[in-house]
Amino acid sequence: MLGNLLTNYEDVAAVILFVIGMGNLLLQSNLVKKIIGLDIMDSAVYLFLASKGYIEGGASPIYVDGIMDASYYINPIPAGLVLTGIVVSVSVSALMMALTICLYREYHTLNLDEIMLKLGKEEM
Amino acid sequence: MMTILRIVLLVSLIICAISVSLSRNLLTSVVIYMAFSLTMTSIWLLLESPDLAITEAAVGAGVTSILFFVTLRKIHSIQTEAAEEIEEIEEKEEDHEQAESKL
Amino acid sequence: MSKPNPNYKGSAWDKFTRWAKGTYDPADGKLESTPPKDRLSPGERAERMLREYDQSRFEEGVAKEIGAFQIISRIFFVLMAVFMVVVLLYTVSFLPAFGDPNSPVNNEVSQRYIEQGLEETGAVNIVTGMILDYRAFDTFGESCVLFVAMCCVTILLRADKKNEIRLRVREEHEMLEYEPQEDNILQQAARILVPLIVIFGIYVVLNGHISPGGGFSGGAIIGTGLILHLTAFGVGRTRRFMNERVIKTLTVCALTFYCFAKSYSFYTGANHLESIITTGTPGAILSAGLIVYLNICVGIVVACTMYSFYILFRRGAI
Numbered sequence: 001m002l003g004n005l006l007t008n009y010e011d012v013a014a015v016i017l018f019v020i021g022m023g024n025l026l027l028q029s030n031l032v033k034k035i036i037g038l039d040i041m042d043s044a045v046y047l048f049l050a051s052k053g054y055i056e057g058g059a060s061p062i063y064v065d066g067i068m069d070a071s072y073y074i075n076p077i078p079a080g081l082v083l084t085g086i087v088v089s090v091s092v093s094a095l096m097m098a099l100t101i102c103l104y105r106e107y108h109t110l111n112l113d114e115i116m117l118k119l120g121k122e123e124m
Numbered sequence: 125m126m127t128i129l130r131i132v133l134l135v136s137l138i139i140c141a142i143s144v145s146l147s148r149n150l151l152t153s154v155v156i157y158m159a160f161s162l163t164m165t166s167i168w169l170l171l172e173s174p175d176l177a178i179t180e181a182a183v184g185a186g187v188t189s190i191l192f193f194v195t196l197r198k199i200h201s202i203q204t205e206a207a208e209e210i211e212e213i214e215e216k217e218e219d220h221e222q223a224e225s226k227l
Numbered sequence: 228m229s230k231p232n233p234n235y236k237g238s239a240w241d242k243f244t245r246w247a248k249g250t251y252d253p254a255d256g257k258l259e260s261t262p263p264k265d266r267l268s269p270g271e272r273a274e275r276m277l278r279e280y281d282q283s284r285f286e287e288g289v290a291k292e293i294g295a296f297q298i299i300s301r302i303f304f305v306l307m308a309v310f311m312v313v314v315l316l317y318t319v320s321f322l323p324a325f326g327d328p329n330s331p332v333n334n335e336v337s338q339r340y341i342e343q344g345l346e347e348t349g350a351v352n353i354v355t356g357m358i359l360d361y362r363a364f365d366t367f368g369e370s371c372v373l374f375v376a377m378c379c380v381t382i383l384l385r386a387d388k389k390n391e392i393r394l395r396v397r398e399e400h401e402m403l404e405y406e407p408q409e410d411n412i413l414q415q416a417a418r419i420l421v422p423l424i425v426i427f428g429i430y431v432v433l434n435g436h437i438s439p440g441g442g443f444s445g446g447a448i449i450g451t452g453l454i455l456h457l458t459a460f461g462v463g464r465t466r467r468f469m470n471e472r473v474i475k476t477l478t479v480c481a482l483t484f485y486c487f488a489k490s491y492s493f494y495t496g497a498n499h500l501e502s503i504i505t506t507g508t509p510g511a512i513l514s515a516g517l518i519v520y521l522n523i524c525v526g527i528v529v530a531c532t533m534y535s536f537y538i539l540f541r542r543g544a545i
Contacts, residue, residue: 003320056326091376174439
Protein backbone atom coordinates (compact mmCIF):
# COMPACT_ATOMS: atom_id res chain seq x y z
CA MET A 1 0.00 0.00 0.00
CA LEU A 2 2.64 2.51 1.02
CA GLY A 3 4.99 1.54 -1.79
CA ASN A 4 7.99 3.84 -1.93
CA LEU A 5 6.36 6.54 0.19
CA LEU A 6 8.79 6.18 3.08
CA THR A 7 11.94 6.06 0.98
CA ASN A 8 10.84 9.03 -1.16
CA TYR A 9 10.82 11.46 1.76
CA GLU A 10 12.22 14.30 -0.41
CA ASP A 11 9.23 14.00 -2.73
CA VAL A 12 6.84 13.92 0.23
CA ALA A 13 8.43 17.12 1.55
CA ALA A 14 8.11 18.66 -1.92
CA VAL A 15 4.39 17.80 -2.02
CA ILE A 16 3.81 19.33 1.42
CA LEU A 17 5.75 22.47 0.49
CA PHE A 18 3.77 22.77 -2.74
CA VAL A 19 0.46 22.66 -0.87
CA ILE A 20 1.68 25.16 1.76
CA GLY A 21 2.79 27.54 -0.99
CA MET A 22 -0.54 27.17 -2.75
CA GLY A 23 -2.35 27.90 0.49
CA ASN A 24 -0.31 31.07 0.85
CA LEU A 25 -1.11 32.02 -2.71
CA LEU A 26 -4.85 31.43 -2.44
CA LEU A 27 -5.78 32.32 1.13
CA GLN A 28 -3.54 35.25 2.09
CA SER A 29 -5.02 38.60 1.21
CA ASN A 30 -1.65 40.36 1.48
CA LEU A 31 0.06 40.68 -1.89
CA VAL A 32 3.64 40.28 -0.59
CA LYS A 33 2.66 37.05 1.18
CA LYS A 34 1.19 35.83 -2.11
CA ILE A 35 4.51 36.43 -3.86
CA ILE A 36 6.38 34.51 -1.14
CA GLY A 37 3.85 31.69 -1.52
CA LEU A 38 4.57 31.48 -5.25
CA ASP A 39 8.31 31.37 -4.52
CA ILE A 40 7.76 28.50 -2.08
CA MET A 41 5.82 26.63 -4.77
CA ASP A 42 8.74 27.17 -7.17
CA SER A 43 11.18 25.79 -4.61
CA ALA A 44 8.98 22.73 -4.08
CA VAL A 45 9.01 21.94 -7.81
CA TYR A 46 12.79 22.37 -7.96
CA LEU A 47 13.23 20.10 -4.95
CA PHE A 48 11.13 17.42 -6.62
CA LEU A 49 13.07 17.67 -9.89
CA ALA A 50 16.49 17.62 -8.26
CA SER A 51 15.62 14.70 -5.99
CA LYS A 52 14.70 12.67 -9.09
CA GLY A 53 18.19 13.14 -10.50
CA TYR A 54 20.03 12.07 -7.35
CA ILE A 55 21.76 8.68 -7.31
CA GLU A 56 22.76 7.14 -4.00
CA GLY A 57 26.54 7.40 -3.65
CA GLY A 58 27.01 9.36 -6.87
CA ALA A 59 29.44 12.25 -7.11
CA SER A 60 28.55 15.76 -8.23
CA PRO A 61 28.64 16.08 -12.05
CA ILE A 62 32.20 17.43 -12.38
CA TYR A 63 34.83 15.16 -13.91
CA VAL A 64 37.31 13.90 -11.34
CA ASP A 65 40.55 12.10 -12.27
CA GLY A 66 39.33 11.45 -15.78
CA ILE A 67 36.58 9.04 -14.74
CA MET A 68 34.08 8.95 -17.61
CA ASP A 69 31.77 6.27 -16.28
CA ALA A 70 28.12 7.31 -16.18
CA SER A 71 27.40 5.34 -13.01
CA TYR A 72 29.98 7.34 -11.03
CA TYR A 73 28.14 10.68 -11.25
CA ILE A 74 24.59 11.81 -10.53
CA ASN A 75 22.22 12.76 -13.33
CA PRO A 76 23.13 16.29 -14.58
CA ILE A 77 19.90 16.98 -16.50
CA PRO A 78 17.61 17.99 -13.56
CA ALA A 79 20.39 20.23 -12.24
CA GLY A 80 20.51 22.06 -15.58
CA LEU A 81 16.73 22.46 -15.67
CA VAL A 82 16.55 23.75 -12.10
CA LEU A 83 19.45 26.16 -12.68
CA THR A 84 17.43 27.76 -15.47
CA GLY A 85 14.31 27.80 -13.31
CA ILE A 86 15.85 29.54 -10.28
CA VAL A 87 16.94 32.55 -12.32
CA VAL A 88 13.61 32.80 -14.14
CA SER A 89 11.74 32.66 -10.83
CA VAL A 90 13.65 35.67 -9.49
CA SER A 91 12.68 37.73 -12.54
CA VAL A 92 9.05 36.62 -12.16
CA SER A 93 8.99 37.67 -8.51
CA ALA A 94 10.68 40.98 -9.36
CA LEU A 95 7.95 41.64 -11.93
CA MET A 96 5.25 40.83 -9.39
CA MET A 97 6.86 43.11 -6.81
CA ALA A 98 6.86 45.94 -9.35
CA LEU A 99 3.14 45.36 -9.95
CA THR A 100 2.60 45.36 -6.17
CA ILE A 101 4.33 48.73 -5.86
CA CYS A 102 2.14 50.11 -8.66
CA LEU A 103 -1.01 48.86 -6.91
CA TYR A 104 0.15 50.39 -3.64
CA ARG A 105 0.74 53.75 -5.30
CA GLU A 106 -2.77 53.67 -6.73
CA TYR A 107 -4.75 52.35 -3.77
CA HIS A 108 -2.46 52.89 -0.73
CA THR A 109 -3.09 49.40 0.57
CA LEU A 110 -1.77 45.88 0.06
CA ASN A 111 -4.90 44.04 1.09
CA LEU A 112 -6.53 42.52 -1.96
CA ASP A 113 -10.02 42.73 -0.44
CA GLU A 114 -9.67 46.47 0.20
CA ILE A 115 -8.41 46.95 -3.34
CA MET A 116 -11.47 45.12 -4.67
CA LEU A 117 -13.70 47.31 -2.48
CA LYS A 118 -12.10 50.49 -3.83
CA LEU A 119 -12.40 49.17 -7.37
CA GLY A 120 -16.11 48.52 -6.84
CA LYS A 121 -16.56 52.04 -5.49
CA GLU A 122 -14.83 53.49 -8.52
CA GLU A 123 -17.20 51.59 -10.77
CA MET A 124 -20.18 53.07 -8.92
CA MET B 125 23.37 9.52 9.33
CA MET B 126 23.02 11.49 6.11
CA THR B 127 19.37 10.42 5.95
CA ILE B 128 18.73 11.90 9.40
CA LEU B 129 20.42 15.16 8.38
CA ARG B 130 18.34 15.28 5.20
CA ILE B 131 15.10 14.71 7.10
CA VAL B 132 16.01 17.37 9.68
CA LEU B 133 16.69 19.88 6.89
CA LEU B 134 13.43 19.04 5.11
CA VAL B 135 11.46 19.39 8.34
CA SER B 136 13.05 22.79 9.00
CA LEU B 137 12.15 23.76 5.43
CA ILE B 138 8.50 22.91 6.09
CA ILE B 139 8.58 24.75 9.43
CA CYS B 140 9.97 27.83 7.68
CA ALA B 141 7.24 27.65 5.03
CA ILE B 142 4.48 27.37 7.65
CA SER B 143 5.86 30.20 9.78
CA VAL B 144 6.08 32.45 6.71
CA SER B 145 2.34 32.06 6.25
CA LEU B 146 1.53 32.49 9.93
CA SER B 147 3.71 35.50 10.78
CA ARG B 148 1.87 38.80 11.09
CA ASN B 149 4.75 41.12 10.25
CA LEU B 150 5.85 41.30 6.61
CA LEU B 151 9.48 41.99 7.54
CA THR B 152 9.54 38.85 9.69
CA SER B 153 8.14 36.72 6.91
CA VAL B 154 10.74 38.01 4.43
CA VAL B 155 13.55 37.22 6.87
CA ILE B 156 12.10 33.74 7.38
CA TYR B 157 11.99 33.34 3.62
CA MET B 158 15.73 34.13 3.59
CA ALA B 159 16.26 31.32 6.10
CA PHE B 160 14.16 29.08 3.83
CA SER B 161 16.51 29.83 0.92
CA LEU B 162 19.60 29.14 3.00
CA THR B 163 18.17 25.77 4.12
CA MET B 164 17.45 25.06 0.47
CA THR B 165 21.13 25.79 -0.27
CA SER B 166 22.30 23.11 2.15
CA ILE B 167 19.78 20.67 0.68
CA TRP B 168 21.21 21.28 -2.79
CA LEU B 169 24.68 20.56 -1.40
CA LEU B 170 23.46 17.27 0.07
CA LEU B 171 21.86 16.40 -3.28
CA GLU B 172 25.33 16.75 -4.87
CA SER B 173 24.44 19.79 -6.99
CA PRO B 174 26.97 22.52 -6.09
CA ASP B 175 25.91 24.59 -9.13
CA LEU B 176 22.42 24.86 -7.73
CA ALA B 177 23.73 25.62 -4.25
CA ILE B 178 25.86 28.57 -5.36
CA THR B 179 23.06 29.93 -7.57
CA GLU B 180 20.44 29.61 -4.84
CA ALA B 181 22.73 31.32 -2.32
CA ALA B 182 23.41 34.24 -4.67
CA VAL B 183 19.96 34.60 -6.23
CA GLY B 184 17.45 33.21 -3.73
CA ALA B 185 18.97 34.35 -0.46
CA GLY B 186 20.73 37.42 -1.84
CA VAL B 187 18.99 39.27 -4.63
CA THR B 188 15.39 38.17 -3.97
CA SER B 189 15.61 39.25 -0.32
CA ILE B 190 17.15 42.60 -1.26
CA LEU B 191 14.31 43.16 -3.72
CA PHE B 192 11.77 42.20 -1.05
CA PHE B 193 13.31 44.65 1.40
CA VAL B 194 13.22 47.48 -1.14
CA THR B 195 9.60 46.62 -1.91
CA LEU B 196 8.72 46.74 1.78
CA ARG B 197 10.43 50.14 2.05
CA LYS B 198 8.44 51.38 -0.95
CA ILE B 199 5.13 50.22 0.50
CA HIS B 200 6.04 51.73 3.88
CA SER B 201 6.01 48.47 5.71
CA ILE B 202 9.38 49.22 7.28
CA GLN B 203 8.68 52.45 9.14
CA THR B 204 11.35 54.70 10.49
CA GLU B 205 10.85 58.01 12.25
CA ALA B 206 12.32 59.89 9.32
CA ALA B 207 9.94 58.18 6.91
CA GLU B 208 7.01 59.18 9.08
CA GLU B 209 8.20 62.78 9.05
CA ILE B 210 8.49 62.68 5.27
CA GLU B 211 4.95 61.37 5.03
CA GLU B 212 3.70 64.18 7.22
CA ILE B 213 5.48 66.72 5.02
CA GLU B 214 3.99 65.11 1.94
CA GLU B 215 0.51 65.17 3.38
CA LYS B 216 0.92 68.85 4.17
CA GLU B 217 2.11 69.46 0.63
CA GLU B 218 -0.89 67.61 -0.71
CA ASP B 219 -3.25 69.71 1.38
CA HIS B 220 -1.47 72.80 0.19
CA GLU B 221 -1.79 71.74 -3.41
CA GLN B 222 -5.47 71.01 -2.98
CA ALA B 223 -6.06 74.39 -1.39
CA GLU B 224 -4.22 76.05 -4.25
CA SER B 225 -6.18 74.20 -6.86
CA LYS B 226 -9.42 75.23 -5.15
CA LEU B 227 -8.34 78.85 -5.30
CA MET C 228 16.04 81.83 37.61
CA SER C 229 13.81 79.25 36.10
CA LYS C 230 13.97 78.38 32.45
CA PRO C 231 11.00 79.39 30.30
CA ASN C 232 8.99 76.29 29.47
CA PRO C 233 8.88 75.86 25.66
CA ASN C 234 5.54 74.09 25.93
CA TYR C 235 4.05 76.85 28.00
CA LYS C 236 1.59 77.97 25.37
CA GLY C 237 -1.36 75.61 25.45
CA SER C 238 -0.53 74.14 28.84
CA ALA C 239 -3.14 73.90 31.58
CA TRP C 240 -1.75 76.85 33.55
CA ASP C 241 -1.70 79.05 30.46
CA LYS C 242 -5.31 78.15 29.72
CA PHE C 243 -6.28 78.85 33.33
CA THR C 244 -4.69 82.30 33.37
CA ARG C 245 -6.26 83.20 30.07
CA TRP C 246 -9.62 81.96 31.29
CA ALA C 247 -9.22 84.09 34.38
CA LYS C 248 -8.47 87.09 32.16
CA GLY C 249 -11.49 86.28 30.06
CA THR C 250 -9.71 85.75 26.73
CA TYR C 251 -10.23 82.00 26.65
CA ASP C 252 -13.43 80.01 26.61
CA PRO C 253 -13.10 76.27 27.10
CA ALA C 254 -16.46 75.65 25.48
CA ASP C 255 -15.40 77.59 22.40
CA GLY C 256 -15.67 75.56 19.25
CA LYS C 257 -17.27 72.65 21.02
CA LEU C 258 -20.80 73.54 21.91
CA GLU C 259 -22.15 76.09 19.50
CA SER C 260 -20.26 75.38 16.35
CA THR C 261 -22.33 72.70 14.73
CA PRO C 262 -22.00 73.45 11.05
CA PRO C 263 -25.06 75.04 9.51
CA LYS C 264 -26.98 72.56 7.50
CA ASP C 265 -27.04 73.48 3.87
CA ARG C 266 -30.48 73.97 2.58
CA LEU C 267 -31.58 71.44 0.04
CA SER C 268 -34.80 71.05 -1.79
CA PRO C 269 -36.69 67.90 -0.74
CA GLY C 270 -35.86 66.26 -4.02
CA GLU C 271 -32.13 66.83 -3.63
CA ARG C 272 -32.24 65.65 -0.04
CA ALA C 273 -34.01 62.49 -1.04
CA GLU C 274 -31.47 61.93 -3.78
CA ARG C 275 -28.55 62.39 -1.44
CA MET C 276 -30.10 60.09 1.16
CA LEU C 277 -30.65 57.52 -1.51
CA ARG C 278 -27.03 57.82 -2.63
CA GLU C 279 -25.69 57.51 0.90
CA TYR C 280 -27.97 54.59 1.51
CA ASP C 281 -26.78 52.98 -1.69
CA GLN C 282 -23.16 53.56 -0.70
CA SER C 283 -23.55 52.08 2.77
CA ARG C 284 -25.57 49.17 1.46
CA PHE C 285 -22.97 48.58 -1.21
CA GLU C 286 -20.17 48.51 1.37
CA GLU C 287 -22.17 46.27 3.67
CA GLY C 288 -22.97 43.99 0.80
CA VAL C 289 -19.38 43.85 -0.35
CA ALA C 290 -18.16 43.21 3.18
CA LYS C 291 -20.73 40.45 3.60
CA GLU C 292 -19.85 39.06 0.22
CA ILE C 293 -16.13 39.11 1.00
CA GLY C 294 -16.71 37.47 4.37
CA ALA C 295 -18.85 34.75 2.85
CA PHE C 296 -16.40 34.36 0.00
CA GLN C 297 -13.51 33.95 2.42
CA ILE C 298 -15.30 31.26 4.39
CA ILE C 299 -16.29 29.39 1.25
CA SER C 300 -12.83 29.73 -0.27
CA ARG C 301 -11.23 28.46 2.93
CA ILE C 302 -13.46 25.39 2.95
CA PHE C 303 -12.81 24.77 -0.73
CA PHE C 304 -9.10 25.22 -0.23
CA VAL C 305 -8.96 22.70 2.61
CA LEU C 306 -10.89 20.19 0.50
CA MET C 307 -8.67 20.82 -2.50
CA ALA C 308 -5.48 20.65 -0.43
CA VAL C 309 -6.47 17.31 1.09
CA PHE C 310 -7.41 16.01 -2.36
CA MET C 311 -4.13 17.21 -3.88
CA VAL C 312 -2.00 15.82 -1.05
CA VAL C 313 -3.70 12.44 -1.34
CA VAL C 314 -3.37 12.30 -5.12
CA LEU C 315 0.24 13.49 -5.18
CA LEU C 316 1.33 11.20 -2.34
CA TYR C 317 -0.41 8.29 -4.08
CA THR C 318 1.62 9.15 -7.18
CA VAL C 319 4.82 9.51 -5.17
CA SER C 320 4.36 6.03 -3.73
CA PHE C 321 4.64 4.62 -7.26
CA LEU C 322 7.69 6.66 -8.25
CA PRO C 323 11.09 4.93 -8.29
CA ALA C 324 12.88 5.01 -4.97
CA PHE C 325 15.04 7.99 -3.98
CA GLY C 326 18.63 7.52 -5.16
CA ASP C 327 17.84 4.48 -7.27
CA PRO C 328 20.48 4.13 -10.04
CA ASN C 329 18.09 2.12 -12.23
CA SER C 330 15.26 4.63 -12.27
CA PRO C 331 14.00 5.63 -15.75
CA VAL C 332 15.26 9.18 -15.18
CA ASN C 333 18.83 7.98 -15.67
CA ASN C 334 18.40 7.00 -19.29
CA GLU C 335 20.68 7.12 -22.30
CA VAL C 336 20.49 10.94 -22.55
CA SER C 337 22.31 11.59 -19.30
CA GLN C 338 24.64 8.67 -20.02
CA ARG C 339 25.58 10.25 -23.32
CA TYR C 340 26.07 13.69 -21.72
CA ILE C 341 28.42 12.20 -19.12
CA GLU C 342 30.38 9.83 -21.35
CA GLN C 343 30.81 12.04 -24.41
CA GLY C 344 30.57 15.46 -22.75
CA LEU C 345 34.27 16.02 -22.18
CA GLU C 346 35.16 15.16 -25.77
CA GLU C 347 32.39 17.13 -27.41
CA THR C 348 32.23 20.26 -25.27
CA GLY C 349 35.56 20.28 -23.44
CA ALA C 350 33.92 21.42 -20.20
CA VAL C 351 34.91 19.69 -16.98
CA ASN C 352 31.66 20.78 -15.30
CA ILE C 353 29.03 18.59 -16.96
CA VAL C 354 26.10 20.86 -16.05
CA THR C 355 27.74 23.91 -17.65
CA GLY C 356 28.66 21.89 -20.72
CA MET C 357 25.07 20.75 -20.96
CA ILE C 358 23.28 24.10 -20.56
CA LEU C 359 25.76 26.13 -22.65
CA ASP C 360 26.51 23.65 -25.42
CA TYR C 361 23.89 20.97 -25.96
CA ARG C 362 21.03 23.15 -24.76
CA ALA C 363 22.46 26.58 -25.48
CA PHE C 364 19.35 28.01 -27.11
CA ASP C 365 17.40 27.23 -23.95
CA THR C 366 19.82 29.42 -22.01
CA PHE C 367 19.60 32.08 -24.73
CA GLY C 368 15.84 32.19 -24.32
CA GLU C 369 16.29 32.50 -20.58
CA SER C 370 18.66 35.46 -20.94
CA CYS C 371 16.01 37.04 -23.15
CA VAL C 372 13.43 36.39 -20.43
CA LEU C 373 15.66 38.32 -18.01
CA PHE C 374 16.00 41.19 -20.50
CA VAL C 375 12.22 41.30 -21.06
CA ALA C 376 11.61 41.26 -17.29
CA MET C 377 13.99 44.20 -16.94
CA CYS C 378 12.08 46.10 -19.64
CA CYS C 379 8.73 45.34 -17.97
CA VAL C 380 9.93 46.55 -14.58
CA THR C 381 11.24 49.71 -16.27
CA ILE C 382 7.84 50.32 -17.86
CA LEU C 383 6.00 49.70 -14.59
CA LEU C 384 8.19 51.66 -12.19
CA ARG C 385 9.53 54.44 -14.39
CA ALA C 386 8.86 57.87 -12.98
CA ASP C 387 6.68 59.42 -15.68
CA LYS C 388 6.61 63.13 -16.35
CA LYS C 389 3.50 63.81 -14.31
CA ASN C 390 5.03 62.47 -11.13
CA GLU C 391 8.62 63.28 -11.90
CA ILE C 392 8.97 66.51 -9.96
CA ARG C 393 7.16 65.08 -6.97
CA LEU C 394 9.30 61.97 -6.97
CA ARG C 395 12.45 64.02 -7.26
CA VAL C 396 11.47 66.16 -4.28
CA ARG C 397 10.60 63.10 -2.27
CA GLU C 398 13.83 61.42 -3.25
CA GLU C 399 15.90 64.35 -2.10
CA HIS C 400 14.03 64.31 1.20
CA GLU C 401 14.74 60.62 1.61
CA MET C 402 18.38 61.03 0.66
CA LEU C 403 18.84 63.80 3.17
CA GLU C 404 16.85 62.19 5.91
CA TYR C 405 17.70 58.54 6.13
CA GLU C 406 19.80 57.30 3.26
CA PRO C 407 23.21 56.25 4.58
CA GLN C 408 24.76 58.91 2.40
CA GLU C 409 28.03 59.52 4.16
CA ASP C 410 27.97 56.57 6.53
CA ASN C 411 31.60 56.07 7.46
CA ILE C 412 31.34 52.49 8.68
CA LEU C 413 29.41 51.36 5.62
CA GLN C 414 31.79 53.15 3.27
CA GLN C 415 34.94 51.69 4.85
CA ALA C 416 33.41 48.20 4.80
CA ALA C 417 32.26 48.64 1.21
CA ARG C 418 35.68 49.88 0.14
CA ILE C 419 37.11 46.49 1.17
CA LEU C 420 34.15 44.28 0.30
CA VAL C 421 33.03 45.58 -3.10
CA PRO C 422 36.28 44.71 -4.96
CA LEU C 423 36.38 41.30 -3.26
CA ILE C 424 32.76 40.51 -4.16
CA VAL C 425 33.16 41.66 -7.76
CA ILE C 426 36.44 39.73 -8.19
CA PHE C 427 34.83 36.62 -6.70
CA GLY C 428 31.94 37.02 -9.13
CA ILE C 429 34.34 37.34 -12.08
CA TYR C 430 36.20 34.26 -10.84
CA VAL C 431 32.95 32.27 -10.65
CA VAL C 432 31.99 33.38 -14.18
CA LEU C 433 35.39 32.59 -15.71
CA ASN C 434 35.68 29.21 -13.99
CA GLY C 435 32.15 28.15 -14.85
CA HIS C 436 33.32 25.29 -17.04
CA ILE C 437 35.90 23.99 -14.56
CA SER C 438 34.27 24.33 -11.15
CA PRO C 439 30.71 24.87 -9.86
CA GLY C 440 29.26 28.20 -10.85
CA GLY C 441 28.85 29.88 -14.17
CA GLY C 442 27.14 32.86 -15.68
CA PHE C 443 24.00 32.85 -13.55
CA SER C 444 25.57 32.64 -10.10
CA GLY C 445 28.59 34.79 -11.00
CA GLY C 446 26.40 37.45 -12.56
CA ALA C 447 24.19 37.55 -9.48
CA ILE C 448 27.27 37.93 -7.26
CA ILE C 449 28.60 40.81 -9.40
CA GLY C 450 25.16 42.42 -9.27
CA THR C 451 25.13 42.20 -5.47
CA GLY C 452 28.56 43.88 -5.35
CA LEU C 453 27.24 46.73 -7.51
CA ILE C 454 24.19 47.05 -5.25
CA LEU C 455 26.47 47.33 -2.22
CA HIS C 456 28.50 50.03 -3.98
CA LEU C 457 25.29 51.91 -4.78
CA THR C 458 24.06 51.71 -1.19
CA ALA C 459 27.37 52.84 0.29
CA PHE C 460 28.47 55.60 -2.06
CA GLY C 461 25.18 56.93 -3.37
CA VAL C 462 23.63 57.06 -6.80
CA GLY C 463 25.90 59.74 -8.19
CA ARG C 464 29.16 57.84 -7.94
CA THR C 465 27.70 54.56 -9.21
CA ARG C 466 26.06 56.26 -12.16
CA ARG C 467 29.46 57.34 -13.46
CA PHE C 468 30.09 53.80 -14.70
CA MET C 469 26.65 52.16 -14.62
CA ASN C 470 24.10 54.39 -16.30
CA GLU C 471 21.22 53.53 -18.57
CA ARG C 472 23.26 53.67 -21.75
CA VAL C 473 25.99 51.39 -20.42
CA ILE C 474 23.46 48.83 -19.20
CA LYS C 475 21.54 48.89 -22.49
CA THR C 476 24.69 48.60 -24.60
CA LEU C 477 26.17 45.79 -22.50
CA THR C 478 22.97 43.73 -22.43
CA VAL C 479 22.16 44.08 -26.12
CA CYS C 480 25.78 43.40 -27.18
CA ALA C 481 25.96 40.33 -24.94
CA LEU C 482 22.67 38.93 -26.27
CA THR C 483 23.64 39.60 -29.91
CA PHE C 484 27.07 38.01 -29.50
CA TYR C 485 25.49 34.99 -27.81
CA CYS C 486 22.99 34.58 -30.63
CA PHE C 487 25.54 34.83 -33.45
CA ALA C 488 28.21 32.71 -31.78
CA LYS C 489 25.80 29.92 -31.02
CA SER C 490 24.19 30.12 -34.46
CA TYR C 491 27.65 29.72 -36.01
CA SER C 492 28.46 26.74 -33.86
CA PHE C 493 25.13 25.02 -34.59
CA TYR C 494 25.46 25.80 -38.31
CA THR C 495 28.91 24.28 -38.59
CA GLY C 496 27.99 21.38 -36.35
CA ALA C 497 24.84 20.46 -38.23
CA ASN C 498 26.52 20.62 -41.65
CA HIS C 499 29.74 18.86 -40.59
CA LEU C 500 31.79 21.89 -41.57
CA GLU C 501 35.22 22.69 -40.25
CA SER C 502 34.73 24.96 -37.24
CA ILE C 503 37.34 27.42 -35.98
CA ILE C 504 36.23 26.65 -32.42
CA THR C 505 38.36 24.03 -30.70
CA THR C 506 37.76 22.48 -27.35
CA GLY C 507 41.34 22.90 -26.11
CA THR C 508 42.85 21.09 -23.16
CA PRO C 509 40.25 20.31 -20.49
CA GLY C 510 40.84 22.14 -17.25
CA ALA C 511 42.50 25.26 -18.68
CA ILE C 512 40.72 28.62 -18.44
CA LEU C 513 40.68 29.17 -22.20
CA SER C 514 39.34 25.75 -23.07
CA ALA C 515 35.89 24.39 -23.84
CA GLY C 516 35.40 26.36 -27.03
CA LEU C 517 32.65 28.94 -26.78
CA ILE C 518 31.55 28.15 -23.25
CA VAL C 519 33.79 30.75 -21.57
CA TYR C 520 32.54 33.55 -23.82
CA LEU C 521 28.92 32.48 -23.51
CA ASN C 522 29.33 32.36 -19.73
CA ILE C 523 30.69 35.91 -19.79
CA CYS C 524 27.68 37.03 -21.88
CA VAL C 525 25.19 35.40 -19.50
CA GLY C 526 27.05 36.87 -16.53
CA ILE C 527 26.86 40.39 -18.01
CA VAL C 528 23.12 40.05 -18.69
CA VAL C 529 22.36 38.69 -15.21
CA ALA C 530 24.51 41.31 -13.44
CA CYS C 531 22.92 44.18 -15.39
CA THR C 532 19.43 42.79 -14.73
CA MET C 533 19.93 42.39 -10.97
CA TYR C 534 21.48 45.85 -10.64
CA SER C 535 18.77 47.54 -12.68
CA PHE C 536 16.00 45.72 -10.77
CA TYR C 537 17.40 47.18 -7.57
CA ILE C 538 17.88 50.71 -8.83
CA LEU C 539 14.47 50.75 -10.55
CA PHE C 540 12.79 49.65 -7.34
CA ARG C 541 14.79 52.26 -5.48
CA ARG C 542 14.30 55.40 -7.48
CA GLY C 543 12.26 54.71 -10.59
CA ALA C 544 15.04 55.35 -13.10
CA ILE C 545 18.32 53.73 -14.00
